Amino acid sequence: MNAAQSPAASACTLLPALSTDAAELALLHAACFDDAWQADLIGRVLGSPGGFGILARLRQETVGLILCRSAAGEGEVLTLCVAAASRRRGIGRALLRGAVETALRRGLTSLFLEVAENNAAARALYAHLGFEPVGRRSGYYRNGLGIAVDALTLRCNLRFGTGKAISDSSS
Numbered sequence: 001m002n003a004a005q006s007p008a009a010s011a012c013t014l015l016p017a018l019s020t021d022a023a024e025l026a027l028l029h030a031a032c033f034d035d036a037w038q039a040d041l042i043g044r045v046l047g048s049p050g051g052f053g054i055l056a057r058l059r060q061e062t063v064g065l066i067l068c069r070s071a072a073g074e075g076e077v078l079t080l081c082v083a084a085a086s087r088r089r090g091i092g093r094a095l096l097r098g099a100v101e102t103a104l105r106r107g108l109t110s111l112f113l114e115v116a117e118n119n120a121a122a123r124a125l126y127a128h129l130g131f132e133p134v135g136r137r138s139g140y141y142r143n144g145l146g147i148a149v150d151a152l153t154l155r156c157n158l159r160f161g162t163g164k165a166i167s168d169s170s171s
Contacts, residue, residue: 017055019044046067064091109159112134117149118149137153
């Protein structure tokens with residue numbers, strides 16, 4: 001399916017991820033990452049007091065996921081993934097905006113995440129939504145060949161940066 005034929009994020013339904021979705025979400029995560037999370041870990045995150053997640057469904061198929069946790073007024077995006085066939089359609093952006101909105105409803109003041117330094121597409125998405133670099137973790141990730149890749153720690157200030165993160169409807 002080419003970009004002209006592919007459904008956009010507007011065709012997706014965003015739903016709260018529940019611990020009962022963990023097995024399905026683990027399959028999606030495994031399709032997206034070499035170091036995939038198991039269903040029990042996803043279920044524990046979603047079942048924890050500060051855990052929350054959002055999934056994207058397209059025609060009854062789960063095509064995207066964001067998992068987060070919060071503590072002491074701050075949140076962290078633990079993982080964000082979109083099925084390969086559904087990428088570059090705005091689904092990741094919609095999931096991240098949903099996480100920001102959830103964080104705001106929970107009274108969080110900032111949202112953090114780590115991204116591989118060499119993941120240009122993800123870095124562009126995060127920058128567009130108001131995330132800024134605040135640190136680096138040397139060798140944090142390993143690529144499929146076992147080569148270490150640095151992670152950038154990014155932060156979005158929800159108290160002052162929400163206008164860009166939530167209301168940017170130009171994209």
